[in-house]
Amino acid sequence: MASHDSLQTRSKLSVGDKEYVYYSLPKAAESLGDISKLPVSLKVLLENLLRHEDGTTVKKDDFQALTDWLKERRSTSEIEYRPARVLMQDFTGVPAVVDLAAMRDAVAKAGLPANKINPLSAVDLVIDHSVMVDKFASPKAFEENVKIEMERNKERYEFLRWGQKAFDNFRVVPPGTGICHQVNLEYLAKVVWTSEEDGEQVAYPDTLVGTDSHTTMINGLGVLGWGVGGIEAEAAMLGQPISMLIPEVVGFRLEGALPEGVTATDLVLTVTQMLRKQGVVGKFVEFYGPGLKHLPLADRATIANMAPEYGATCGFFPVDDETLTYLKLSGRDEETIALVEAYAKAQGMWREEDAEPVFTDTLTLDMATVEPSLAGPKRPQDRVSLGGLNDSFELLLDSIGIAEDPEMGAPESLTRADVNDETRVPLEGTDHMLRHGDVVIAAITSCTNTSNPSVMLAAGLVAKKAIEKGLQRKPWVKSSLAPGSKVVTDYLAAAELDHYLDRLGFDLVGYGCTTCIGNSGPLPDDVSTAIDKGDLVVSSVLSGNRNFEGRIHPQVKANWLASPPLVVAFALAGTTRIDLTHEPLGQTAEGDPVYLKDIWPSTEEIKAEVAKVQSEMFKHQYANVFDGDEHWQALEIPDSETYAWDEDSTYVANPPFFVGIDKPAQEPKDIKGAHVLAVFGDTITTDHISPAGAIKPDSPAGKYLQEQGVEVRDFNSYGSRRGNHEVMMRGTFANIRIKNLMANGREGGYTVHIPSGESMSIYDAAMKYQEEKTPLVVLAGKEYGTGSSRDWAAKGTRLLGVKAVIAESFERIHRSNLVGMGVLPLQFEEDMSAQSLGLDGTEQISILGLSGDIKPGEVYDVVAKPKEGDEIKFKVKSRIDTANEVRYFLSGGILHHVLRQLVA
Template sequence: MTETKELVVDQKKYQYWAITDWLAEHQQDIQQYPYTIRVLLEMALRHNTLKPNEPLDLKPFLNWNDHHDQDVAFKPERVILQDFTGVPALVDLAAMRDKVADLKGDPAVVNPEVPVHLVIDHSVQVDRFGTNSALAFNQKKEFERNQERYQFLKWAQGAFDNLTVIPPDTGIIHQINLELLATVIATKEQAGKTLAFPDTVVGTDSHTTMVNALGVLGWGVGGIEAEASMLGEQSYFPMPKVVGVKLTGALPAGTTATDLALTVTNLLRQHQVVGKFVEFYGAGLANLPIADRATIANMSPEYGATCGFFPIDAQTLAYLKLTNRSQEQMDLIQAYAAANGLLYDGASDDQRLYSETVTLDLNTIQPSVAGPTRPQDLVHLADLPAQFTHYQGQPTLDVKVGTQDFQLKPGAVGIAAITSCTNTSNPAILLTAGLIAKRAVEKGLTVPAYVKTSLAPGSKVVTDYLTATDLQPALDQLGFNLVGYGCTTCIGNSGELQADVQKAVAASDFPMAAVESGNRNFEGRVNPLIKDTYLASPPLVVAYALAGRLDIDLATQPLGYDQQQQPVYLKDLWPSATEVAALQQKALKPERFAKSYTNVLAQNQLWNALSVPTGQQYTWDPNSTYIAAPTFFKDLTQRELTTQHDLTILAKFGDTITTDHISPAGFIGPDTPAGQYLAAKGIAPRDFNSYGSRRGNHHVMVRGTLANIRIQNQLTPDKVGGFTKYWPTDTTTTIYDAAQDYEKTNTPLIILAGKDYGMGSSRDWAAKGVALLGVKAVLAESFERIHRSNLVMMGILPLQFLPGENAASLGLTGQEKLTLTFGAQNKVTVTATKPDQSATTFNATLRFDTPADQRYYQAGGILPLVLKDKLAGA
């Protein structure tokens, strides 16, 4: 099939590639195909037609479930960035322009080829809280800290075509994606015709999957892969396995979409969906509005799937109407989806073929939290007190806050945050939290003074409806004042604990706890002084804040006492579903979304006042500690996959080393290599800001790589943090300092690791920083999908132990030098030579999973590869 079909909607003509017809031509029944595979097939057909000289292999789509060893291409229609990961991506593009100019080319050849939106949402911190002045104070501090970064981003918006920067304090990237940017069905003018096709996206935040709730296929990628997509490169991956999750029933009273999302995360982690597509279907879909679906889709990285997809149906159209999409757009979506087999058909559920299936009865969902250090570890509320029994014998912590004295036990809540994209797109959940707060205030309940409370909504629409329903004043009275619009506590931008608590915990190493309505709770993530973090719905965040502790059974123990000293239980405060629905019906109108997004690019006056340079090339400030020209384009020589000799082991890790452990994130300590570098530049510790805000400066970031305060290198078992053994002198030092010394002697480095190396957020600096440290390979038991890809795209070899083997079983201590010999079919022979010259030989697998991986490696990474392609094309 080489021609498009015509679709007429509201008297307008559209051309489209009919996947139904192509499948019928090849004796395939579309009803047997998952919706995600249909979207991939449409993309392949379209790009085959648009680029007849570069045909894609369509054969894997025939009997697709038999071809998981064959690759398919993915070239998204748009890219979405957040500022933490977006700044380094644009810094790389600016440096690439410099290199093109150095080679006498036209810098303008380096330019996004698809629409790119960058949402500045990761930089606001909770410096002030519990007061109505918190928002303005935090915004002011945000601009003071990030002026250089914001000036760079504003320059980039003017310098690059196809780039839109959404200013700070507008909302969270994923909620803006849902409420404003996603089209579901996109259009493009080409050769005098209007083409229609599914909206697809990749983003530099792993929770880009949230938009799957709208039937938009997309997922998080590293900043490196996003840059390639921006520059017109397509990525490859094996034909995915698709896990069909059949939903039945409806959520019981007293449960929330958060409880469902945490249950799904636990269920699918057990089912082992890492690297697979997950697609939801079944009669239960009709009972899940888009806001609930978004909560589940958001958590895809937590259950390990590439995506958590919901097909287009009536709920999709209802949400688009609510969020003020045009009637013309909704008519197109409905007509296109029906014509091209993308409109959900529950009647064909039994015909659809999935690689694997899982069934979940929504009626079985119970109120839950997850923690204390992993989002997949589900805990029902009645079982939460038992989570703290291992602290028996732990001394209490005496704290004086103002005039009040507290004796804290393990489980005491240091942070209670309504934050993160996971839940703040869900009006029912937030209205429930507001109603609980209002009733608590009416009964005279208060939050203990040692608890740091905050509210950071995903968009200004949330503030609008909480104010319109008169719920915000009650939240304010409990300390849940608005602190900013953006990702805060969930990504480590929680700020310090309440001042007196901060001082006492820092001095005693007391195991303080936190509860947040987020999606990540890895140890040390939300705050370096917080030991145990539990994910919970916003209503439960309010409840645990009122209790001031997590070692409480909310079903049987009171949150506090009213004015008559009568116990107040959570059930006394929890509103009915009918009450919440009525309030939502009254408060949520399309006009609220129209108001929030009118003039969205110019509504921040601090942003508007920034003065910025102009020109195709950026003028780098050599004294800047925020923005620096990276060194990724120094060496453009081609390299081959030949034997590598005598790799020294820089670090040896166990299981579940996350990108939070690897990549610099959060607080910069004054005694760390990064802190010492900034101090040498004349920066006071109070102005260090976070690693995330300095991702555009490789000097800072490489010093923070593998420097997380909780990381445990087995080469230094008695020392926790970013330390290692420098073997030439048998001394313990920081990983950065050891790497610097190894570089002086041109010593190639390797990292050993256990299972799930690189799980967590799609942090590109987890690969970039390791590459700058001089690491040539990582040998692990298994990799998280995004991080494996990022390693390859930075020119680092991802090597995997054979099943059943690991460093311990092979007797590797970390003192060995490893030689890698490469054979056919990605087989690697590893020779590990000990200091006494005895050697162990074993086999491993080179995880080059796609056809492009070897090209990336040979070019020295994807950035040099793209640069060479641009120069050749020019």
């Protein structure tokens, strides 16, 4: 789209023998005033606006709003942002393609060509979320897990291959290749993007949104990207701009360098703790300062990856020499690298050593003060020092209520006094005993760390030294290695460290997200039985970014994030009730104690191994990245513009979202006489709301699948069935650890139907309310919707009949997704909550003021009518934040808005 270019910024840039058109920020400054101190991340947004100026969605006033940001260091102005591309993984990608297929059906029924529905932006979907750790600690584990994955997901993969063929601008990276964020970092990202317009090559920053919240990992490469809901990403694909308020930008100054024995993982856990305490939800974080010269690109990507954990929209690192070094290492061509350098310098986006941009707020960290750390047992921001882990676990036992006195515990339950054999649980068929705190899962997994050669090679060195000392993994530990790309396997082999990891049970299990997203697979029967028999509080240690309740494994209540070398160490120790800074990991054959310091590699040793990572490894592994193996190539693909839905499929189904799209949208009206489906406390995550992990046979989703003739062994996971709304709506609010305050202390997806007073599943209650034509609301506390960018947390909410969610505060992505599905997000006034108002969920709720002209941020009156006593009246603020979101809400959702425009 040609820009109006009212500031006359269109310029030429010569790089080698090529010439590019670009929209010059220095030229814009001639009209706008000095913008040199603007954070680089906001310079990227300004360039985006200059390039897309059209007088309607982007106007001259928008440029001035970004310049004015420098005065107040914040803004209330709304802008329309258009990222260059979209990144997806298969859990979020399948429902997105389902929606696109359903939209094609809808426009075809309206008499329009089906191919009117096509991605307008480049879309890459990487299949990385479906491999599970069924087999482990075996040379055949990878081969067997891939085979099982293909059998389980054949329907989904055939559907995705159809999408790849049917839609333009849509590429699929087949399973068994790597994690989307690592593939993006190592191959897909260009830092500076180019496209042909009117016979000229236009250069502009590589920007993207992704349907996984850890899309932010690419910020480490100087590429502005963040996670959005699948709903919002689909709209971006279809040419809709992303409405956003110009964000506050928090500057994070890094000084010094990491000390000996400290890893990038320790650094990111420290940064996460600091920024979560600071409060950066909805804000950009930009890293600067002299410490960056000591921070390799992979370390930067590790920090950027965990932006969702510290709550920021993104964690951005400007382009500098280290960026160019990594581009060269990862096999990018010389032409691209030269363009990146020339463009960044021409635009003032290059990081200067002494740069001090203007920020909303700043924090400083001397990296020399970082210490070995873990985070847990339930949240990634709860960092604990390595030496404090034992004490932290004891506090967990206290909070769960494990009794000091054995006689005070339940007959089958262990107590905190489980140091004697009598109070431990034997592992059947072995001489081993299991107790609280024992590590039953040790997983080198997830995008955060498996893209970082220093921590991966450190893990290999720890394994090598452990073997040389005669140590071995404890037999109750399920160990696994799931790298984010095949390049990792190459450099572990080049360093001759892979076989040491294998000997400790860290055999390759797959290339993809595994343990971190709950694809940890079943525990061995003897371990599983012992946990249930003793009601044990056992641990997992994983190199991931997520450890929320119920996420890793339903039987594992304590989950600890740690660096890959620490994962290996805890597999050797077999317990988290240990101080590895003072207590031995194990013994040599001669009975001598072996401490962590005895097997921990030095910084120089790690550097020597990192030097073995070669550019040719990247070039080789990505040469045929879209081809797939023989299993993928053998999948049958229907040749049609619209999808031939199989009514018997329990994986892919035509959703009901677009029924009646050819009719005008309903006018908004007050919500009257609604009942409360659930009352939640603080930090209810999208892991709690959205269906994820294993499907329980006695759950509404499990019962539905059995009614369809699916055997329990073939349930697969909720994630794999995200293309089937019948399964997903039954799994919404069904997390085994969710606590509905209406359910009288019962954990899981339960509620009380009003007025009958009957206790039942949230799904069953919602269906009963639908039969009674009763609208529903949800009441919640602070940070509602924290976590991954799960579109089904919003889709399921809508399908259950929820008209509005009233919370104390919302996490960014979920709030946006609710609007995108036509669900009204409302916020209690400050210092007000369901509890302070005395609401218990038995009230009838009416929300008044919705009829007529809806505007962003309006205040509405709410009347809660209890069974007895006076009405409770209070005010709430609409969290429909922008004018574009108003349009989406009035259309019934963001995709409905796109379709209505097409049909009209």
